[in-house]
Amino acid sequence: MKESNLVLTWRMMLLAFFLPPLLILAFEVTFFGEFKGLDSGVSFTRFANATLTAFTLCSLFLLGNLFFYGESRNRPLAPLVGMIMATGLGVLATVFFIGQGPMLLEYNGSVRAQAIYNIVHMFVSSGAILLSLCVALGVTFSAITSQKQRSSFELEDE
Amino acid sequence: MNIRDFSRVMDEMLQAFLLFWIPVSMVPLGLWYSLTSSPLRGRFLAFTGIVLICLSPWTVPSSPSSAAGHLLGAVIGPCMLIVLGIYLISFSGNVPVGKLPRSDRKIGFLMTTVGFAWLAGMHWWILTPQIVQNEVNAYWYVFWPTFLLLTSCLASCSAVTLLMIGERRKAESNIMFLVSAFSFTLLLLGLNVDGPLVTSGDFRQHLWLAVADMSGIAVGSALSILVFALVIYTYERNLPGPESITPPTDSELKQVSTLIATHLGGEEE
Numbered sequence: 001m002k003e004s005n006l007v008l009t010w011r012m013m014l015l016a017f018f019l020p021p022l023l024i025l026a027f028e029v030t031f032f033g034e035f036k037g038l039d040s041g042v043s044f045t046r047f048a049n050a051t052l053t054a055f056t057l058c059s060l061f062l063l064g065n066l067f068f069y070g071e072s073r074n075r076p077l078a079p080l081v082g083m084i085m086a087t088g089l090g091v092l093a094t095v096f097f098i099g100q101g102p103m104l105l106e107y108n109g110s111v112r113a114q115a116i117y118n119i120v121h122m123f124v125s126s127g128a129i130l131l132s133l134c135v136a137l138g139v140t141f142s143a144i145t146s147q148k149q150r151s152s153f154e155l156e157d158e
Numbered sequence: 159m160n161i162r163d164f165s166r167v168m169d170e171m172l173q174a175f176l177l178f179w180i181p182v183s184m185v186p187l188g189l190w191y192s193l194t195s196s197p198l199r200g201r202f203l204a205f206t207g208i209v210l211i212c213l214s215p216w217t218v219p220s221s222p223s224s225a226a227g228h229l230l231g232a233v234i235g236p237c238m239l240i241v242l243g244i245y246l247i248s249f250s251g252n253v254p255v256g257k258l259p260r261s262d263r264k265i266g267f268l269m270t271t272v273g274f275a276w277l278a279g280m281h282w283w284i285l286t287p288q289i290v291q292n293e294v295n296a297y298w299y300v301f302w303p304t305f306l307l308l309t310s311c312l313a314s315c316s317a318v319t320l321l322m323i324g325e326r327r328k329a330e331s332n333i334m335f336l337v338s339a340f341s342f343t344l345l346l347l348g349l350n351v352d353g354p355l356v357t358s359g360d361f362r363q364h365l366w367l368a369v370a371d372m373s374g375i376a377v378g379s380a381l382s383i384l385v386f387a388l389v390i391y392t393y394e395r396n397l398p399g400p401e402s403i404t405p406p407t408d409s410e411l412k413q414v415s416t417l418i419a420t421h422l423g424g425e426e427e
Contacts, residue, residue, distance in 0.1 A: 009322045016318035020310040020342050021369060027346070036362060043370040050374025051381075058382035069390070078396075082389035086382070113222075120226045123182070124297045125371050127230070128304035131237055136312035138244035139337050140320070143330040145251030 045104055050125070052097065053118040056090030063087055094118070174221040181210035208234075215289060225289055229297040232287035236276035243269030277302070278344065281361075282353040294355050303361065303368040306345050313338035 028035050063083040070076060098104045098111045108114040184207030192200025210217070212234070214227030246266025250258040279285040281302060287295040317334035320327040348361040406414070 012318050012322055013315055017311045017315040019314050020307060020338065020345070023342070024345065024349070024365070027349075035366070038366045039363070043366055046367050047370040047374040047377075050371045051378040054375040054378025055382045056378075058379045059385065062382060062386040076393065079389045079393045082393070083386065086385045086389070090382075116223060120223045121297075121300060121371075122375070124226055124229060124300045125304055125368075125375060127233075128301045129308055129372070129375070131240070132305050132308040132312060134241050135244065135309050136316055136334075136337070138241070138248060139313065140316045140330070140334060142244055142248040142251060143320075143333040144327075145248050145253050147252070147329060149252040 042106075045106055048097065048104055049106065049114070049118050050122070052090065052094040053122045056087060056094060057119070057122060059083060059087040059090050170220045174218050174223060177210065177217040178214045178221055178223055178227065181207040181214070183207075184210070225295050226297050228289055229287055229295050229301060232280070232295070232298075233277070233301065236273040236280075239269045239273030239276065243267065243271075243273060277305075281348060281356050282351065284354060286353065286355045288355070292355065294360075298356075299360065299364040300368065300371070303345075303348070303365040304372065306341050306348070307365065307368055308372065310338050310341035310345060313341065 025035070063080070066080055066083055070080065094115060095111055098114045105114050106117065108117050185204050188200045188202070188204030188207060190200070191203060192198075194200075208230070211227040212231035214221070214224035215231075218224045243266040246258060246262045246269065248266075249256055250260055250263040250266065276285065280287060280298065287298045289295050313334050317331045317338060320331040320334060324330070345365070348356075348358065349365070350358055352358050
């Protein structure tokens with residue numbers, strides 16, 4: 001594939017991915033003249049909490065992966081320490097920013113309650129993300145397997 | 159065992175730790191154990207964890223986190239129906255290995271339809287997950303808009319990918335556009351049609367929160383992967399170069415050339 005075609009393909013795929021939320025935005029603006037129900041302050045709080053929690057949990061998961069990486073490298077300590085520091089930084093940043101006051105507190109009275117809520121919230125979101133991935137990939141696969149089998153000769157003739 | 163009496167005796171934090179967080183940690187531990195050493199024991203551990211999480215609204219009613227356990231118990235049925243249905247549809251088609259009977263296709267389609275109808279019934283019918291009467295489980299507002307929006311986005315992306323990268327994949331692409339349009343229609347219905355407990359206003363508010371949530375997860379995960387790559391890159395860059403070895407001797411070179419000569423060419427049939 002030519003480089004210009006590849007760039008176009010990537011752009012089209014990205015546009016297709018963002019099309020549904022963009023269409024909803026367009027409908028909202030057309031019919032209501034505003035983003036009804038959108039509270040930027042609450043949305044920012046959710047975005048910040050999700051970022052901090054995803055960073056910390058993902059770092060923890062990658063820290064676990066470093067054990068497998070270490071098996072082929074005589075178990076080096078340096079990358080392990082690096083990832084432990086990254087995870088620690090995530091935890092500290094979460095506690096620090098939530099502790100700053102109402103900015104990152106969502107209906108919770110304390111840092112601990114908010115941190116626990118963030119983790120549980122992340123589990124629920126991850127479940128929804130995982131299910132939608134299963135549906136999208138599964139339906140793509142079943143759409144491909146439901147078509148008639150192609151012979152290699154057909155492809156060679158083209 | 160009387161769970162209520164037991165819960166009154168124990169400290170609430172300890173109770174949540176023992177009856178919610180330990181079962182939560184049992185799931186990834188069980189999965190890891192099943193992949194590395196003992197599949198049967200690992201699966202049993204993960205299954206026990208899931209059952210205990212689903213039971214958490216009864217075992218740890220004081221913990222707000224148990225609402226997630228309640229949601230898991232409520233959605234695990236339709237989700238399993240959808241996933242198993244898609245599996246049956248996929249493997250009853252033209253697959254080279256593990257092909258299922260053709261009749262499984264209809265069963266799979268039925269299971270997927272029932273799964274989606276069940277989930278839709280949680281929004282627009284009486285099936286809404288409620289911890290107490292007429293109070294919607296707060297995590298349902300997280301799960302449902304996230305699932306619908308991401309399914310629509312991923313299906314749309316998959317349709318365009320099939321069109322642009324795949325060869326003669328128009329029929330498959332159309333199916334994916336249909337899935338995307340179906341999810342999108344459910345989203346629009348949620349934004350405009352009230353259910354018995356879930357109003358369109360609530361759904362609209364939580365849809366934007368789901369967008370913020372997914373963006374946050376994407377940014378946080380990307381940052382974490384970037385840090386991971388940086389840590390590995392820095393470590394690998396600081397490693398000393400490999401030691402040089404002596405060049406091959408004449409006898410070694412001769413042996414290699416003999417070996418190569420025996421493997422080059424070949425007799426014609």
